[in-house]
Amino acid sequence: MAISRFLGTDKSQKRLEKIKSTTQLNAVEFGLLNCVIGRATFPGTTPFPTESQTKAILDILPPMDYHHSVHAPYRISATSNDPKKLKFSKSNLSATLKTADYLQAKHVTFHAGSFKQAKYDSSHVQLILKEWEDWRQSKEFKAKLAPEVGGKTNSFADFFTLAEIASGIDNMLITWDISHDFARGGNITSEDGILKRLEILDESFELHEQNRLPVHFSGIIVGRTGEKHHTLLDHDTGVPWKLVFSVIKEQRYLNKLNLICESKVPKRQEKTLKGNAITDAIRVYDFLNSDEVIKAYKGKPSMLDYYFND
Numbered sequence: 001m002a003i004s005r006f007l008g009t010d011k012s013q014k015r016l017e018k019i020k021s022t023t024q025l026n027a028v029e030f031g032l033l034n035c036v037i038g039r040a041t042f043p044g045t046t047p048f049p050t051e052s053q054t055k056a057i058l059d060i061l062p063p064m065d066y067h068h069s070v071h072a073p074y075r076i077s078a079t080s081n082d083p084k085k086l087k088f089s090k091s092n093l094s095a096t097l098k099t100a101d102y103l104q105a106k107h108v109t110f111h112a113g114s115f116k117q118a119k120y121d122s123s124h125v126q127l128i129l130k131e132w133e134d135w136r137q138s139k140e141f142k143a144k145l146a147p148e149v150g151g152k153t154n155s156f157a158d159f160f161t162l163a164e165i166a167s168g169i170d171n172m173l174i175t176w177d178i179s180h181d182f183a184r185g186g187n188i189t190s191e192d193g194i195l196k197r198l199e200i201l202d203e204s205f206e207l208h209e210q211n212r213l214p215v216h217f218s219g220i221i222v223g224r225t226g227e228k229h230h231t232l233l234d235h236d237t238g239v240p241w242k243l244v245f246s247v248i249k250e251q252r253y254l255n256k257l258n259l260i261c262e263s264k265v266p267k268r269q270e271k272t273l274k275g276n277a278i279t280d281a282i283r284v285y286d287f288l289n290s291d292e293v294i295k296a297y298k299g300k301p302s303m304l305d306y307y308f309n310d
């Protein structure tokens with residue numbers, strides 16, 4: 001759910017109460033997506049929430065009962081070479097980490113940035129991420145950094161590149177967004193491809209119940225350059241979520257992961273699509289608690305072609 005300086009509003013209160021009343025769910029990611037500091041406010045941005053507003057969340061969703069995490073603003077970028085942009089990114093990351101620590105959040109998810117082309121040099125990003133991690137530790141922020149697998153083919157980065165970089169930096173995690181992985185053409189439509197990823201996670205991170213890897217899922221509409229936008233899991237988005245979660249369950253990997261649903265109804269489809277992140281999270285919860293085992297991807301290639309040609 002999104003938070004802003006206006007947490008006291010009835011709407012926020014209602015959403016928090018809704019999550020609380022949904023007994024199946026115990027992980028919440030707070031989105032600071034449009035929050036910004038260090039620049040004059042421009043349309044669509046909002047200030048970071050205050051300490052007391054953030055902590056008020058814990059009265060409703062106590063940290064002993066919920067896994068809290070935070071999604072950093074979109075404006076953070078580690079791919080830039082411009083010192084001003086990097087400084088701006090770091091100051092916003094600083095405000096994000098502060099908010100995360102108020103929430104006793106375990107990790108901060110952020111997009112590492114994008115490149116003009118789909119082919120990129122990762123060494124620059126590696127240096128920046130290492131520098132941010134050293135700085136995070138020197139400031140004694142507790143929430144870990146978890147750069148996210150990007151959904152667009154030119155966004156940094158794919159699963160393997162990101163895992164390799166993060167595994168070389170002490171205490172860094174990644175956020176494995178399975179829908180992004182799928183959207184950029186990652187092979188998670190086969191059992192082999194999913195097992196390969198779990199193997200890499202085992203080699204790269206020491207995951208356990210107290211150090212969980214954030215995993216995102218949602219419906220996603222895919223075009224020629226990867227992710228177009230998030231939607232609901234339902235029917236025809238092609239995201240192989242049942243196969244992925246089936247393998248994860250079979251491998252007894254669930255207690256190493258923090259599953260976060262990012263489904264949403266796209267703008268202008270409110271009348272035709274019914275549901276939200278909570279209803280989709282419950283679908284996955286029900287699937288994980290069922291005996292259903294999925295061994296093969298059931299999406300039709302023709303259906304994917306439709307999206308990839310779009």
Ligand SMILES: [Zn+2]
Nearest residue numbers: 148177216262
């Ligand atoms: Zn995500």
